[in-house]
Amino acid sequence: MRAYACMTGTLRGRLVNRLARSGDAPICGLFYHRVADTTPNDWTIGVEAFRRQIDWLAERFDVVSLAEAHRRLIQQDSKRPAVVITFDDGYADNCAHAVPMLIDRGLPFTYFVTTENIRNQSPFPHDKAAGAPLKPNTLTELRTMADQGVEIGAHTLTHPNLGECPPRQIREEIVGSIDQVRQWIGRDVRSFAFPYGFPINMTPLGMQIAREAGIRTICSAYGAYNIPSSTREYEGALHFRRMHADPEWSRFINWMTFDPRKLHAPEPINDTIWLGGEKPYQRLHEAVGAGS
Template sequence: MSLKSGVKSAIAVAWDAGSRLSRPAPKLTILYYHAVPAAQAAAFDTQMAYLKRTANIVAPDHTGPLAIDRPNVAVTFDDAFRSVRENALPALARHGVPATIYVPTGNLGRQPGWRMETSGDRDEVVMTAEEIAALPSDLIAIGSHTVSHPHLTKLSDEEVGEQFGASRAALEGLLGRTIDTLAFPYGDHDARVVELARQAGYRFVYTVAPQAIAAGDTATSRGRTGADPGDAPGLFALKTRGAFDWMPMASSLKRRLRPRS
């Protein structure tokens, strides 16, 4: 573990301890994964078994009541990699854990055409249209991850609208059902991008910044906590309890204190 990761984990432990003492209102924590390599399938299965034992598992767009006696957790996957179908789906089915997969429609059946977010993803392949259509709809929900996985804040309004509209139309045509949630590639967004997503018909959009989501919260944008099958058990448990919710506040404070050039 790097020094930076160690510091983050130490803060998370302290945050978690403080939360247990103060007993705050229940919250929803949304986890997001990318790939699940075959070598980590057993570790992922262990994580899902842990969630089934300890958490109230809901969908990432859940707006109803939340459990007060256990963590409330949703599971999501970005990029629709084939390894998720091959190595994660069996564990999700075995433990009855629903999940949402966000699909980049311009790369179906091909290796990613974008800059990888983690080094382990470079050999992955996106599922084909047929593979996505065959996913069990009672367990797996589908959302958009745009067409080509761009940095959305670098695009014009027209280009962003095309990414949102074309990906949604492709998925609705493939699946025959409404697609109205979207995960931002790289988590890249601003107020303009969120508003364009809302105008394009998306009820919820998802970032990559941890967030404690309160019961009944209907804000369009929702944060998520990054998870990995290789996370140590203690670290994964902290993530499910929302122990990294302090990170956006720390980032905001860091930006305020950064000397202006």
């Protein structure tokens, strides 16, 4: 991985500089689940590894909120590479280290929660299946975060694969979670993240329901960069791509320094809705071909 990053470093730098000059610098969306040193699993990163990542990001990127990323994308006003930090599900362990670290550093982030697990204080289904019933956040923790300026977003009621759900359940899961978060924190809810977040888990109906419920930023989780010239609002909302914050340092650095392979990430089946028919990353492919 290090050798590959070194071999492509010059290309990456030229490409980012070219895009930044026209307000088209990439905006990376990162998603975490749980930050802790206990019960390691594929969706947990250690405390020191997390600290190292966010300090590295703060030195090299504009760390911005989802709302600011939305503005930069729509106004094509991205003069410097930026990153958005998000969390999915809502693990209590995050309040021990990750949340205080980010707040102490003044770094914005969005916290997406699966509401029924929090309401019932029941473990998430994927943790039950793995034999590790980890504790979800409490309502008090969510309200405290919201009062500290953290954006709380919706992540469905029960964390189903919405790509396999009937229309009625899709609506209940999306609208129900948005309404529940809004009621809990006493604030508007403008962001939604699809559970699992791969193209197969996302549907045009789900996108439509989220928009109609007042969501402005709809997040996926299958990788790739957000480029202003390839981003379009549709009825006031946009699709924001995120990638996993890999706990392995060399892979993390590789993804965050604009790996050209991420230009070819799979597209959700509904991308023609969001891009107005334009080929995704068309400007990027042109920039790569043009050189510096």
